[in-house]
Amino acid sequence: MSQQDQATERQDQPTPQQVRRWRRYLADERAEGAVYRHLAARREGAEREILLGLADAERRHEQHWLDLLGAAAAKPARAAVRSRVLGWLARTFGGVFVLALAQSAEQRSAYASEEDATTAMAADERVHGEVVRALASRGRSRMSGTFRAAVFGVNDGLVSNLALVLGIGATGTGAGTVLFTGLAGLLAGALSMGAGEYVSVRSQRELLESSRPDPAAGAALPDLDVDVNELALVYRARGMSATEAEGHAAAVLARVRAGHDAPEPAESAYEEIGTGWSAALSSFGFFAVGALLPILPYLFGLTGSSALLLAAGLVGLALLGTGAVVGVLSGGPPLRRALRQLGIGYGAAAVTYLLGLAFGTTVA
Structure with a gap:
């Protein structure tokens, strides 16, 4: 072999960095294809066929990296942590939450800037994101009523009862008074949320019914x-x-x-709203769960500043969690949504705490 041929062969050899990158892409494609197959196993009809079609597309991408790796493909890499977690969620739960995560994963594809990926692969990933977005939107529509009641109920319970507990606690009132005030706030707020949600949903359904x-x-x-x-x-x-x-x-x-039946009137799409009783019970339960967290320290006997700090910490974690879930399901950045939720909740609680301090000082 001539020196020129040897130099050309060396130039055609991938670098170790390329091989590592290709192996990672190969592992991710296999993991993403498995996600779609697991989701398809939980569905029927058109949704199943669409998900299997996405899995086939991931298999084509997988073959691209296999061709580039050649013999080096015999040493597979592990998929990224997010891909493995997504696969576990798809196997265990399925549902719109996993579809929303898959949508975010498709949108984060690095193929647009990857010189070793084809332009068709980059375009595929963009289109896959839209396909998954459309599938996820069906689930979001089906769960919109319950999800709204859950988010509103939990957050109202967290923020309103934390504000109540901090405001009363800041006055220097005894722990027993703070506890019973929090319990009263939990019951009153949950009943109010349930009644309000029932009236809201019933009114909305009646308005839509009148338009049918x-x-x-x-x-x-x-x-x-x-x-x-x-x-x-x-x-x-x-x-x-x-x-x-x-x-x-x-x-x-x-x-x-001609003797045929008259066409059926078009149905109003009000099923997504849910029923009045289901919305009321959901709002009552979710508000009660959220409102319980700020009074947990007092239920376990804590008093003073330690109880207030623990209550604020528990509510802060819950606000971060609900904000992140909203971010994932809406296709937005979870961290930004979580921090926004935390800022709003803590802002409202801080106002009542400062008022409690001022009121306590005035009374003293």
């Missing part, structure tokens, strides 16, 4: 005057143009006069 087409109106269709065709006015009122409304009305009447 009247099924009985279909029985009058055979008796309409074809030349006047006032049915077209119905479709124009629903947003169609005059031409579209005339055409649609003519088609409906032709169907009815």
Whole structure:
């Protein structure tokens, strides 16, 4: 072999850094494909087919890195921690939470700036992110009512009862008084949240119900005057143009006069709101759970500053947790959402604490 051929062969050999990077990409592609297969195993119909299609795409990316690695692929690397955790969540739980995490993972793909990845692979990852976003949005819609009640209930309980406990505790009142004040705040707030959520959901459902087409109106269709065709006015009122409304009305009447049943009225999409009782019970329970944390130190016999500090610490951790969950499910940065939640909660509690101090000093 000539010196020139030897030099060309050395240039074609990947560097150790490239090999390590390719192995990591290979491991991540295998892990992401497994995530989609685990999620597909928990679903049926179109969602299952879509997830299996994503898994096949990850297998194509996997083959790209196998081709580059050649014999070096025999020494596989471990996938990134986030990929392994995501795989465990997909195997264990599935659901919209895992889809939201998968969406974030696709959006963080490094292929756009990776010289050894093809432009098609980078484009694939972008499109995968949109596919997963669409799948996750279905789950978000299905859980929107319960999720809203959970987030609002827990956060209201955390913030309002922490503010109440800190405000009363700052006055120098005895621990027993603070405890019973916190328990009263828990019960009053939970009942108020439950009642308010029931009224809110029932009112919203009733408003939507009043906007649904009247099924009985279909029985009058055979008796309409074809030349006047006032049915077209119905479709124009629903947003169609005059031409579209005339055409649609003519088609409906032709169907009815041919002996077919009248078309079913369109359903209003109010199922996502949930029922009044389910929303009320959820809000009551979630508020009570959140409001319980600030009084836990007093339930276990702590008093004074130690009880106040522990209450604030427990609530702070809970606020960070709920903020992070909201961030993950909404596709946003979890840390930013967590810090925002913490800042709002602590800000409200700090105001009442300062007022409690001022009031206690004035009384003294």
